[in-house]
Amino acid sequence: MNNVDVWRVLDLETNDCATNMAIDEAILFHISEGKVPNTIRTYRWNPSAVSIGYFQSVYEEVNIEACQSKSVDVVRRITGGGAVYHDYEGEITYSVLVRDNDPKIPKDIIKSYQLICQGIIYALADIGIDATFKPINDIIAGTKKISGNAQTRRKPGKDIVILQHGTILRDLDIKKMFSVLRVSKEKISDKLIEQVEQRVTSIRRELGDKLVDFETLKNSLERGFSKTLSIQLERSTLTESERKLATEFKEKKYGAKDWVFKR
Amino acid sequence: MKNKAEKKVPGGKLIRVTVETDVTMSKIVNVMFTGDFYMHPEEEIHTLENSLKGTKIDEKEFKRIITNFFENEIIQILGAGPEDFLEILVTALSG
Numbered sequence: 599m600n601n602v603d604v605w606r607v608l609d610l611e612t613n614d615c616a617t618n619m620a621i622d623e624a625i626l627f628h629i630s631e632g633k634v635p636n637t638i639r640t641y642r643w644n645p646s647a648v649s650i651g652y653f654q655s656v657y658e659e660v661n662i663e664a665c666q667s668k669s670v671d672v673v674r675r676i677t678g679g680g681a682v683y684h685d686y687e688g689e690i691t692y693s694v695l696v697r698d699n700d701p702k703i704p705k706d707i708i709k710s711y712q713l714i715c716q717g718i719i720y721a722l723a724d725i726g727i728d729a730t731f732k733p734i735n736d737i738i739a740g741t742k743k744i745s746g747n748a749q750t751r752r753k754p755g756k757d758i759v760i761l762q763h764g765t766i767l768r769d770l771d772i773k774k775m776f777s778v779l780r781v782s783k784e785k786i787s788d789k790l791i792e793q794v795e796q797r798v799t800s801i802r803r804e805l806g807d808k809l810v811d812f813e814t815l816k817n818s819l820e821r822g823f824s825k826t827l828s829i830q831l832e833r834s835t836l837t838e839s840e841r842k843l844a845t846e847f848k849e850k851k852y853g854a855k856d857w858v859f860k861r
Numbered sequence: 862m863k864n865k866a867e868k869k870v871p872g873g874k875l876i877r878v879t880v881e882t883d884v885t886m887s888k889i890v891n892v893m894f895t896g897d898f899y900m901h902p903e904e905e906i907h908t909l910e911n912s913l914k915g916t917k918i919d920e921k922e923f924k925r926i927i928t929n930f931f932e933n934e935i936i937q938i939l940g941a942g943p944e945d946f947l948e949i950l951v952t953a954l955s956g
Contacts, residue, residue: 652903655895658877678899678940680874707939734873734899734939751901751937861895 603702607831608639610816615647615673615684620847622693622761623676624840629695630755634837636696638823640816643684643691647671648778651679651748655861659780670778674858675763677748679735682765683775688800689765690815692718694823698751698758702827711735711747713826714762718745720822721766725814727804735764742799766819769809770800862886866953867896874898874940878949886954888917894946899939905930909946920951 613621618641628634650659652675659681660672670683684691694714696703704710715731722729722737722744729739737745747764772791781790802809824831836844851857862884867877874897881891892913900906909930916922924947930936931943 651897653895653900653906654897655877655879655893658895676903678897678903680897707937748899749901750903861893 603636603827603829604832605636605638605696605827605829606634606834607820608637608835609833610640610642610690610812612642612644612686614645615643615649615671616848616853617844618643618691619649619673619675619852620844621836621840622695622763623847623851624844625693625695625836626752626759626761627754627843628837628840629697630753630757630759632756634840636694636700636829638692638694638820638831640690640692640819642686642689642812643671644686645669645671646686646688647673647684648681649673649675649684650681652676652750653678653861654681656859657780661778661780664778668778672858673852674860675748676752677750677761677763679746679748681779682746683778684765685769685771685774688769688771689767690812690819691763691765692819692823693761693763695759695761698760702829703760707749708733708735710760711749711762714823715745715747715764716826717823718747718764718766718819720825721815721818722801722822724818724821725801725805725810727801737766739799739804742797744799744801744804766815767798767800768812768815769802770798772798864953866949868945868949868952870898870941870945873942873945876941876945876949878946878953880950880953882918882954886918888915889913890915892950894949896941898941901937902935905933905936913950918954920947923947923950 712731719729729737732738735747736743745766749762862882864880869875876896879893892910927943927947
C-alpha cells in the first residue's frame with residue numbers, strides 16, 4: 599500500500615520580483631480552493647531585488663535612489679519580517695505552500711517553522727554545511743545566519759493555507775547589500791561590515807570560497823523538503839488558471855506603486 | 862505634530878511607530894506601526910491603527926484598545942507583544 603503523500607514541485611524559475619511574489623499568492627489561492635496540491639518551488643530574482651516585510655516602511659528600509667541607479671527592483675511581501683536583498687547570483691529562494699489542516703504541520707507556529715526549516719538544514723548538510731534552526735525562524739551555520747524565513751497563513755478560499763518562503767545565501771556581498779538597504783553612510787563603516795560578517799554567512803564562505811551551482815542547490819532543497827515532510831515530490835508546472843491569476847496579482851498588486859509604497 | 866519611537870524587542874523583532882496628533886496634542890490623527898515583526902492575518906494591522914485614530918491621548922485608553930485587539934483569537938503575533946505596541950506609542954507621544 600502506498601500512502602506516501604504526494605506534493606507538487608515546480609522547477610527552478612527566474613522572474614522579476616513582482617512575478618515571484620505574485621506566483622506565491624496565486625498558488626496559495628488555488629491550494630485554498632482545493633484546485634492544486636501542496637506545492638514547493640525554488641526561484642531566483644532577475645533583476646536583483648529588495649523584498650520588504652508586510653509591515654515595513656519602504657522609506658525606512660530601502661535606499662530607493664540607489665535601487666534605481668543599480669536597476670534593483672523593490673517589492674513588498676505578504677509575509678512579515680525584514681528587508682532582504684535578493685541578488686541574482688547571491689541567493690536562492692524557496693516557497694512551501696501547504697494546507698494548514700495537513701496533519702504533518704504542527705499547530706504551533708515556531709514548530710511549523712522548525713519542521714520546514716529542517717528541509718533547508720538537510721539541504722545544507724547535503725552540500726557539506728552543518729546548520730541548525732534558531733527560533734523564531736532563522737537558520738544558522740555555527741553562530742551566523744545563512745537563511746531567513748517568513749510565513750503567512752491565509753484563507754482566500756475554502757482552506758487556510760500556510761505559505762513559508764525564505765532565502766538561502768549562496769554568496770554574500772555586504773557592501774552591495776548595504777548600498778540598496780537604508781543604512782546611514784556613517785554606519786557603512788568597516789567596523790559595521792566586520793560586525794555583519796560576524797553575524798551573517800553564505801554557502802561560499804562556509805565551504806571555503808567554493809560556489810555551489812543553482813541546480814545542485816535546487817536538488818538538495820527538494821530532497822531536504824521531501825525528507826523533513828515525508829513526502830514524494832511530483833514535478834509539474836503552474837496551471838493555466840494559476841498563471842492567469844499570477845499575472846493579475848503582478849499587475850494589480852506586487853507591481854503597483856500603491857502596494858510597494860503603502861507603508 | 863508627528864512623533865516617532867522604536868524598540869528592538871529583546872529576543873524579538875524591531876517595532877516602530879509614527880503617530881500624528883492634532884495641534885493641541887489631544888488626540889491621535891494618524892498612526893502607523895512598522896517593523897520586521899510577524900502578525901497573522903497581516904491586514905489586521907489596519908484594524909488596530911484605525912481603532913487608535915481619533916483616540917484621546919490617554920495611556921489607559923491606548924491600553925484598552927491594544928489589549929482588546931490582541932485578545933481577538935484570530936490575531937497571532939511573533940517577535941513583539943501587545944505591551945511593545947503600547948510602550949512605543951506612549952514613548953512616541955511623551956517625547
